[in-house]
Amino acid sequence: MMLLLFFIISLALSGATLLSRNRSVTKVIATTFAVMLIAVTVHAFINIGKTELTYFTYESTSVLLLAVLALLTMPTVWHGFIYTRDDTLKRYNIYHSGLIALMTFMAGAYMANTMTVLWIFVEATTLAVAVLIYHDRTEMSLEATWKYVFICSTGIALAYLGILFLGFIYGRGDAPNLSFSSFSMVISNADPLYLRIAFIFVLVGFSTKMGLFPMHTVTIDAHSVAPPPVSALISTALMNVGFLAIYRVYTLFSTTSVLSFMNHVLVLAGLFSLLVSAGYMLKAKHLKRMLAYSSLENMGLVAIALGTGKHGYYAALLLIVLHSLAKSSLFYQMGQLSRILHTFKLDESGRYMKLYPAGAMVLMTGMICILAIPPSGMFISEFMIFKAMVSNGQWFVLTATVILLCFVIYAMSTRIMHVSFSSPRDGLELKKPGFVSPAETVSQFVLLALVIMICFYQPPFLVDLINRSIALLP
Amino acid sequence: MVNYLIVLFAITLMYFASAERLSTYIRLVALQGLLLCGIAVFELKEVNLANLLFIVAETLLFKAVVLPYLLSRIIRRSGVTKVHRQAVPGFYLLLFSIAGLLVSVILATILLNPFINPIYLAIALFTLFTGLLLIVTHKLIISHLIGFLVVENAVFLFSLAIGNEMPMLINVGILLDIFVGVLILGFFGLRLKAHTNELTMLKD
Amino acid sequence: MTMAGFILIAVAAFFFPGIILRTKSLASGRKGPGLFQPLKDIAVLLRKGSVFSGTTGLIFRIAPSVTLASLTGAMLLLPFAEQKAVLSFEGDFILFAYLLALGKFFTIIAALDTGSSFEGMGASREALFSMLVEPAFFVLLATFAMFTGYTSFSVIFNHFFITGNDYVLIYSIIGAYLFVQIAMVENSRLPVDDPKTHLELTMIHEVMILDYSGFDKALIHIGTYLKFSVYGSLIYNLVVPAGWNIILQTGLFLAVQGLFAVVIGFTESFRARNKMNKNPKFILTLSAIALIAFIVILILTEKLA
Amino acid sequence: MFSTIAFLIISFVTLLIFAVPKPLKYYFTLGLLVAGIALTSVWSISVLTGSEQLREIPLFLPSAGTGFVLVIDALSAFFILVINITVLIGFLYARGYLAPYGQRMNALRFSIHYFSYLWLWLSMLMVVMIRDGLSFLIVWEIMALSSFFLVIFDAEERSIMKTGINYLIQMHVGMFFILVAFLLVQDATGRMSFDALGEYFAGHRNLPLFLLFFTGFAIKAGFIPLHTWLPEAHPAAPSHVSGVMSGVMIKMGIYGIVRVVVPMQSDLLVTGILIVVISLITGVMGVMMAIVQNDLKKLLAYSSIENIGIIGLGIGMGVIGQALDNPSLTLLGFSGAVLHILNHSLFKSLLFFNAGSVYHATHTRNMEQLGGLMRRMPWTAMLFLTGSLAICGLPPFNGFISEYLIYMGMFNSLSGSALYPSILIVGSVAALSLIGGMAVFCFTRAFGITFLGEPRSEEARHAREAGRSMIIPQIGTVALILLIGLGSPLVVQPVFEIVNRTWSLASQPMITGAFASNLSQISIAGGVFVVTLAALLLYRRYHLGRRSVTTGPTWGCGYTAVTPKQQYTATSFAYNYNHLAKPVLQTRKEIDEIGENEIFPGKKRFASHSDDLFKRNLIDRPVDCVAGLLKKIAVMQTGQIRHYILYAFVFMLLVLLLAMLNIL
Secondary structure, three states, rough: OOOHHHHHHHHHHHHHHOOOOOHHHHHHHHHHHHHHHHHHHHHHHHHOEEEEEOOOOOOHHHHHHHHHHHHHHHHHHHHHHHHHHOHHHHHHHHHHHHHHHHHHHHHHHHEEEEHHHHHHHHHHHHHHHHHHHHHHOOOOHHHHHHHHHHHHHHHHHHHHHHHHHHHHHHOOOOOOOOHHHHHEEEEEEEOOHHHHHHHHHHHHHHHHHHHOOOHHHHHHHHHOOOOOOHHHHHHHHHHHHHHHHHHHHHHOOOOOHHHHHHHHHHHHHHHHHHEEEEEEHHHHHEHHHHHHHHHHHHHHHHHHHHHOOHHHHHHHHHHHHHHHHHHHHHHHHHHHHHHHHHHOOOOOOOOOOHOHHHHHHHHHHHHHHHHHOOOHHHHHHHHHHHHHHHHOOOOOHHHHHHHHHHHHHHHHHHHHHHHHOOOHHHHOOOOOOOOOOOOHHHHHHHHHHHHHHHHOOOOOOHHHHHHHHHOOOO | HHHHHHHHHHHHHHHHHHHEEHHHHHHHHHHHHHHHHHHHHOOOOOOOOOHHHHHHHHHHHHHHHHHHHHHHHHHHHHHHHOOOEEEHHHHHHHHHHHHHHHHHHHHHOOOOOOOOOOOHHHHHHHHHHHHHHHHEOOHHHHHHHHHHHHHHHHHHHHHOOOOOHHHHHHHHHHHHHHHHHHHHHHHHHHOOOOOOOOOOOOOO | OOOOHHHHHHHHHHHHHHHHHHHHHHHOOOOOOOOHHHHHHHHHHOOEEEEEEEOOOOHHHHHHHHHHHHHHHOOOOOOOOOEOOOOOOOHHHHHHHHHHHHHHHOOOHHHHHHOOOHHHHHHHHHHHHHHHHHHHHHHHHHHHHHHHHHHHHHHHOOOOOOOOHHHHHHHHHHHHHHHHHHHHHHOOOOOOOOOOOOOOHHHHHHHHOOOOOOHHHHHHHHHHHHHHHHHHHHHHHOOOOOOOOHHHHHHHHHHHHHHHHHHHHHHHHHHHOHHHHHHHHHHHHHHHHHHHHHHHHHHHHHOOO | OHHHHHHHHHHHHHHHHHHHOOOHHHHHHHHHHHHHHHHHHHHHHHHOOOOOOOOOEEEEOOOOOOOEEEEHHHHHHHHHHHHHHHHHHHHHHHHHHHHOOOOOOOOOHHHHHHHHHHHHHHHHHHHHEEHHHHHHHHHHHHHHHHHHHHHHHHHHOOHHHHHHHHHHHHHHHHHHHHHHHHHEEEEEEHEEEEHHHHHHHOOOHHHHHHHHHHHHHHHHOOOOOOOHHHHHHHHHHHHHHHHHHHHHHHHHHHHHHHHHHHHOOHHHHHHHHHHHHHHHHHHHHHHHHHHHOOOOHHHHHHHHHHHHHHHHHHHHHHHHHHOOOHHHHHHHHHHHHHHHHHHHHHHHHHHHHHHHHHHHHHHHOEEEHHOOHHHHOHHHHHHHHHHHHOOOOOOOHHHHHHHHHHHHHHHHHHHOOOOHHHHHHHHHHHHHHHHHHHHHHHHHHHHHHOOOOOOOOOOHHHHOOOOOOOOOHHHHHHHHHHHHHHOOHHHHHHHHHHHHHHHHOOHHHHHHHHHHHHHHHHHHHHHHHHHHHHHHHHHHHHHHOOOEEEEEEEEEEOOOOOHHEEEEEEEEHHHHHHHHHHHHHOOOEOOOOOOOOOOOOOOOOOEEEEEOOHHHHHHHHHHHHHHHHHHHHOOOOOOOHHHHHHHHHHHHHHHHHHOOOOOO
């Protein structure tokens, strides 16, 4: 019941923003939505495992990712206010209605317990994101939006084929709905070949959303134009949606004989992602694109973690959560950075430490967190991945991962440090920096603090959630 | 009966490979819409009437009329008629699609499954292949769009293959059409330069 | 009584340079100065005042005293006959070597203190050569330790002749030879360096003390003389069994020192100085010979059989 | 309980540094430092005095891993003391050193610097106290990170930033080695801790695991050829930091190696030989490269590598001693190493501090620009001289004692040991003596060129003595150096004790007893030397007082128009040597030749660099190659939709194919 209310109200709110006559109303609406989302999360957490509206279940993974989303809502909305301050009322409203819609759809996708419903919500997110990416109304943003929508829809079509193949594995007269629970009944006597094909389609299809190789390309292009708060969502919560879709199917199939196949494919995709991201980060000239590549790298790690199994499962989920926190805070910071330096181009930026110390601190702390250098919590999950690798004796994968990671670290740290300290290359002078209050970095520091805390202390409820969500896996 | 239609469908796919003019593409798309409609009618015996009507209406309306119309408007506006700017010469395209046909037939035989009509599977796979091929080998946005429509037809065919078991899947698949409609309206409303392939401002 | 060695070395040092001079002059058919000429020189220097370069500072002034002090320290470690040295303990020869090194350190930086290009040259050469000679000395000591199983001068030399093996002869000859050569290098005499050259460019030790005068120069001279007799006493301890009675020992000691001086004299009069860049090779050969000694010991101690 | 809370409070209060107003930051940090040092020193002394064998202080327990428990045994206690001494003196020195940066940098920069300094110190303390693997890795990495931020204090300089990042990466690589090693242990024993090593070693081959650990720790310690970060990072860092890094941080690598070596049970001989050989290479190459450096701090960095070699030699000898169960070699080897760790931390930090003072006064580290500083900054000069004498292992300073111990270990075991060990030992003796000789060469050059003669540049001519706040703390170091040098018995006995407890050797009273007497004799000799020297100098004073003392110009062989340019330079001092060492060092020369038809040659320049072979061939080349490869791979982001789809298409076909063929 609660859920139905939530969907109706939030869609209503999203519509209402379009009609609102002044910004403060919009602000109020957006804030109420955020509060409501948090409320829903709490509700979901309280009666975990319950099913509502037949198509939605408060399954532990959903709750986990929902919690992450809820954590990001407030800051996202707030940074959104700041970012769109100078826009016309119309665009201001469109932005926020799009944002609300996007969050609603993502929440829906998290909680969906049926493949098709999940798929529908994913499709819906694409539309919402398109609106947000196009916010700046420039040639570039148009291009990015077009690409994003086109590739995503292709991906979605492919994913749908995957779902259809899932459909094929039913004999006549089986349970006619595609909920995961009913799947798990019949999965055992399914033709492995079908499962394999289905998995490939789903993986490739949803890799657009998850930002994993091979369809990672669009998200990266999208990042270079999307408003920073939106990027923060795209490369965290939205990626989690993609991950969730793949993870569901993986969990579903993990009881069958195709497990090892899936693992291999995942590791393959993961290694490719690492490779590509490492290569591009060495070449990156645009700060936000670099961050996008680092998301690609992290998703690659997640895929590898899934593929390695054992502690890898725990690591994957932990990594997903922490990456969301760290990466989003970095992207929020991009908002302030663009207001100080008026550019994301590395060659034109620099001396951030002098111009905006608090921001530089965020950059560096965020860098340490995202690169999984202790005291970043991500180190724990990286550690677990290696643990799994060692106990599986996957020496090649381990070596490759380590080497690529080192290059990633090198590339990212050089760039971030350049922005923070050195002066712009080839004598480019910085434009007159605008004033930004240090207070804006508070939320980012909070998120990063959480990431660092995980390194030393993981709250039991988190551990419990993760353990429950990987309970089905072998 | 169904099989004839499907074969016909396959032939239209072949034409995609060899066609020269965009208008041909559009006609082909429309034709495919009609064919799919027919296939749906003859195939879906076990679904209830309302659902069937919905599906038929959708195919006729969207696939056969709305989308082709929109496309032709765009073409008229952008004023390009020929499918130039191919990355690969048409001849090789043809070869590719023939190879694709063979591959998909083989795949279909491998994937043989008592509940599924193998020819569906084969053609559907072939359709998918052609669609992707169109996207991959053409440079024009418009051709990409058409390629996508083909992919989507493939999806539709697939869903028809098990439509009797779970019509719900078809209905969901239909969402794609609407989605694309929105997409086209949305973007070519925004004066996206349909005739160009200059969408490379964003790259590394 | 334990001071005997100390005193004898000091005494021997007084005659040492004189004997060398005398031998050289006789060898070259001159009459030459009296035995005590070097001592007289020192006396003269002591009477004179001093001139210091304006560049030089504290280091330049304390260096000679440091060198002499370190030598005194080293002398205390040397045994005589059965007498244990004043300070004798396991590994005293390590201290011995490092004390000499300490002296050298100061000589070198003192030379650099003058800021003269010539003295820098000498300093660099001295540093290089003494760096190269270290291994030879230490390997030789290692062979002692290996052979006798002890690590202190006094004990080593007391146990030297216990094993009546004919390899011992070879070994002690090599040892003596090495000591002589090392002494030559350490005192920068021929063939490594010729104290009698008159061209600064070809000097090593002499050029380093160009700027010294008066008291400090006297100290430096005393230092060099002492160094000679120190090495002389090492050689003596090596070749003469410790068991014999003390009078005889004293005589022999002076005799050996004299002989050593004569040998030096003759070599200096009949041999030309090495080319400067030939020196490193020459010094490295010493280490090589030390290694041969080591192999001999391996045979002696039946490890290599 | 109290200890836990106190420690936690200290580590959390460090965060306040960001809130403290700029002028007070230094004192705030100092306060924390002193408090923490008092606390930890009490722990370590209580352990060392044997009032308790082992002290456990549990911090909080994270859900992953067995948690943060500080365990202090004799070894940790020793290291705690070493860390505390160096860190404290370094920070006292830092006040004067950082003063000029005051206006140039904003408060945050200082906060970061002090914060990192505190955390470098805390993490080092925790590194030597934590046994659990995961927690160890965490603090280990925190140590690397904080030192990274310390190194890049002067971050506007691109070169410094580059160096810092290079350092960070290499540390990370090292961490991965240790990580994998620990994971192997975990996999075999189910526990991941230094305590589990014994169990692992009992059941498996020892060498492979040791090699993994050794590689990881050797990168930190700077064993050749894994040293390449070291000579870059030390000059880049501010001097108090380089002092601490070179003084104690690289010793953490040694600590790790010791921790791993202690529980080893088989493969001891080969391990020992391995360590010895690597250490000898490290020592010799290190000092060889140190000699040719013209950058004062780079020279010191290389000499740190050399000293790591000496420490390693000691440890290796100890291990060999265990293998051949030769108690005296074991005891003396390990004790020499342990003592040399302390000694090196003292004199190397001293040297770095004074190099810093020189840089501070002249704004250059290039010895060719220096000279004649002795008269302008006498205190600094004397301190540097003390450091040089000590690092050359000359009596009566502390360096001699540790080298003496190692030498004695080797000499004592010569007669007893079989053929191959004795060959190895004699080789090591030769090498060690060579190292000693080269050290003398290196530091006569360093001291002589920098402080003596005439100034070679304007900066040097107008150098000012460093402030009192920079001099006074170092007096403490000198006092310690002399204490160890002259009062060695007092120090060596505890060291024996530590070694006996760490390796649980049955303490050999005969050896330790004998050594008490040996060392006291050495002290006497030192005393004699000092007294004689004093007497001589007094007499000299009296003597010269009664004669005419005049000053004139330096003797220039009749040439009177002498300029400082004609002095022997650092390069020319090493010329002969360079000639010998050419095959190993590869000194590059840049000369612009005089042209054919150049009747009146204009200005010409000559420059010679000697760059690090290992860096070029082991690090730069492979990395460049791989990076180039990666960049080549990265060509997918063409911005063209059809390509984007193509990747998916190809990937799917590929995987499908593999799936069909049942390869995946």
